[in-house]
Amino acid sequence: MAPILDIKNLHKSYGSVEILKDINVSIDPGDFLVLVGPSGCGKSTLLNCIAGLEPITGGTLSIGGRDMADVTPKDRDIAMVFQSYALYPTMTVAKNITFGMKVRGVDAATQDRKLQEVAQQLQIEPLLNRRPGQLSGGQRQRVAMGRALVRDPKLFLFDEPLSNLDAKLRVEMRSEIKKLHQNLGASMVYVTHDQIEAMTLATKIVVMKGGVIQQIGTPSEIYNTPANLFVADFMGSPAMNLIPAKTRKNGAGTILEITRADGAPLQLTDTRNQDLPNDVLLGLRPEDIAEAGFRAGASVQEAECLVEMVEPAGADTYVTSHLGGAQVTARLHAETSALAGKPLSLAFDLAKVSYFEPNSGMRLN
Known part of the structure; x- marks a missing residue:
């Protein structure tokens, strides 16, 4: 089976400052990859490189077997869910979700069918006529996820999507995302600094520090056989x-x-x-x-x-x-x-x- 995401010897620099150093990671279709590490370790930069929001300085990055060297974000067949939700405040929930399809010229009947499917999936049917300002944080995050889901992309990218939510809601939304992954069998890359989130969601975890991958493995491998002191101390609560x-x-x-x-x-x-x-x-x-x-x-x-x-x-x-x-x-x-x-x-x-x-x-x- 060919990897859905394949990153080889990736480097990313801003001027003389190297942010990502020789990154090698690949995932199979249906994998849930979590990039985890402390603030400033390079995980969000790596996600932005996958999305095409940041150009890479060296190495290769391919999605679905296609080299992404000169491919713009809109042509990468990805959908991204941001920490800040990034919803249009003047549009209703329904229009926020269907806007991308409308821009791509998807017919009205398909737009409506997909809207109803994701609204049911995310339990946001009663919210479709509201505007983002009338929603709670958890509801906004569901709408942002709905907008990504109607795309049916090769790859879903999540950038710390739960960090703005309170603790109880974060646990609920974590379950929602895990359920979504199980139901859709979709390929996902997820950035977090929360190691509990990483352990509960991932099929594969990449632990990063200072722009360098410290260890790649299943949650069980990372937890039970940490490769070094950093991973041992970072993963687990209380720590090892x-x-x-x-x-x-x-x-x-x-x-x-x-x-x-x-x-x-x-x-x-x-x-x-x-x-x-x-x-x-x-x-x-x-x-x-x-x-x-x-x-x-x-x-x-x-x-x-x-x-x-x-x-x-x-x-x-x-x-x-x-x-x-x-x-x-x-x-x-x-x-x-x-x-x-x-x-x-x-x-x-x-x-x-x-x-x-x-x-x-x-x-x-």
Whole structure:
């Protein structure tokens, strides 16, 4: 199957300032690609290059097998949904949605049929005669999506479409977009700085930092096997625990020695025969540190830790401790007996551990 979007060795500079550096990514038809990273990492610039709103400085970019080098945005067979909605304030919702079709010379009957289809799909039928000024933020975003949907393009592009909405509405609209993707089987590229949005929507995630791709993978790959410290820290809420440790081999495997502020070092044994340097950063997600007795298995090891803070959060309780000079968060069940200032036996699941080289930040296992 030929990729619907294929980007090879793409560079983008403004004068002597390089914004995007050697970008290589492709997606198959029906994929939902999410570009995620902190502000200023280049994700919106990359989206604008795909849309043709920004010329590329080097490399190639093709959509549906066609090189986009000299193709204008209107001829790229794309539809874009912006953060700002970009609706015409003097037009009704119906006219906002059909305006693009009208400009392209689509006949009135087809315009009306497509309008009714998307209005039903997005549940905006009662709003068709209103103007944008009479709509809430969520309703405006639905109209902006409706305008993109009637295009039936090769590629949908979303530029942080939910960032202007309040938290509850953002969760609702996220579900709407996921449902749309499932129902349409459309190809989508979506920009966000919200890693929860990225994890829930994507079939493929591109994590960016400073104009460089840090990792490309499925949500599961990005979450469970981050390629470096940046991805480990950026993806996940709370972030992955990164604990300095010393390693040494013995007959049983690799001993991981972690300093404790309140006494003898904590020792864990990774029975897999890992070939590790003497100093590592040991990465464990908060959910992979449980209260002793609540997780069993050959890879689970228990150790006593001093609890510094207990944070109830509904279904979970987050407990923080200090190990190796780093703050460590464990995600425990709501009824935990953990008390601040008291020791608690914690179970570490070493089957889930990631090892990182402290200086380069690269993954070791």
